[in-house]
Amino acid sequence: MEPLNLDELEGLARARLPADIWDFIQGGAGGEWTLAAAAAQYRRHVLRPRVLVDVSRCDTTVHLLGDELAAPIGVAPMAYHQLAHPEGESATARAAGAAGALFVVSIFAGRTLEEIAAAATGPLWLQLYWLRRREFLAELAERAERAGYRALVLTVDAPKVARRLRDIRNSFALPSDVNAVNLDPALTATAHRRTAGGSGIEAHSREQFDATIGWADLAWLRERSALPLVLKGVLTAEDAALAVAHGVDALVVSNHGGRQLDGAIPALAALPEVVAAVPDGFPVLLDGGVRRGTDVLTALALGARAVLVGRPVLWGLAHAGAAGVGTVLDLLRTELTEAMVLAGRPTLAHLDPTALAPWPRGGP
Secondary structure (H helix, E strand, O other): OOOOOHHHHHHHHHHHOOHHHHHHHHOOOOOOHHHHHHHHHHOOEEEOOOOOOOOOOOEOOEEEOOEEEOOOEEEOOOOOHHHOOOOOHHHHHHHHHHOOOOEEEOOOOOOOHHHHHHHOOOOEEEEEOOEOOHHHHHHHHHHHHHOOOOEEEEEOOOOOOOOOHHHHHOOOOOOOOOOOOOOOHHHHHHHHOOOOOOOHHHHHHHHHEOOOOOHHHHHHHHHOOOOOEEEEEEOOHHHHHHHHHOOOOEEEEEOHHHOOOOOOOOHHHHHHHHHHHOOOOOOEEEEOOOOOHHHHHHHHHOOOOEEEEOHHHHHHHHHHHHHHHHHHHHHHHHHHHHHHHHOOOOEHHHOOHHHEEEOOOOOO
16 A cells, blocks of 8 residues: 555655665764754644635646746755665656656766756756865766756755764665766765774765865856856855855755754754845745645745755655655645645745744643
8 A cells, every 4th residue: 555644655665775774864963853853843833724715726836946846845965866776866856857846966866967867857956065176066067057957056064974873883884886976986985985883974074075165165166057056054044144145046944854963953943034034035945854745834834935855755765766756746745735725825825924823832
């Protein structure tokens, strides 16, 4: 029987994956406090449904950096989809395209940018970490533009990979048949080295990520690509304002799925101050903790243009490849549509802070 919600899908995926890969996908930094807080933050809001509203037709389409999406739901950048399924990002691209969804491809994809583009029928963005070898960033940006990618997404909350205790306990390293094929193999060799009491992923980041970059460095990347530049990992009004001042085209409010600074503010809690700090109409996306359609509605009501979904996409891949990813995206869109109908909000334009209220005293 197919899963009826993402909670059921999570259990199905866990049964299919080796324990160390499951921990790598699911784990967070430190004591995983921020990881746990992400989903809990949505429960701090209740919905204020309106009645006697014509909801016979419900429109979930949204425009984002020049593209129309069937729903304000996309796939967040995640490395190494082949850990979940042999087809990796090619399967994810097919499913996202069929659902009319955005797919943000990781710099650490296991399929080439060109292979992913060939499998896609929907918009693709390319996510980057700032590597010490800048020439590789320039090359990737050029390849992405040639292959039809629509934006570059620079992750800015990871000058290094944080200590993820599950990976350290498992001495996690990438399997030999999983590789970041868009980079020189020498750049990712450390990620494959298993050492007792260590994480190959963390060691790789210390070796290859450039922790010296600042706001002025964004100009270097802008000079090498005409693609819109999106910053992912912004959690404060101060940084949102700086991003606008430096010509960034969109933001993703994200705490890296609880995988970086443990104790960081949940993305949903940070969203209102970020939205307030940017001009009206400036695209702000949210990434973190989305597990049901009412979560999407809540984020949109607080000012997000769209949400990006991470771990559940890998659950879908593990369960049934492209079809499983399609299940994730279809479930969320179906649940969002139902929530909009029952809340008396037939278009995304009707979703604003008046759709929400805080939990009454004594609630969760």
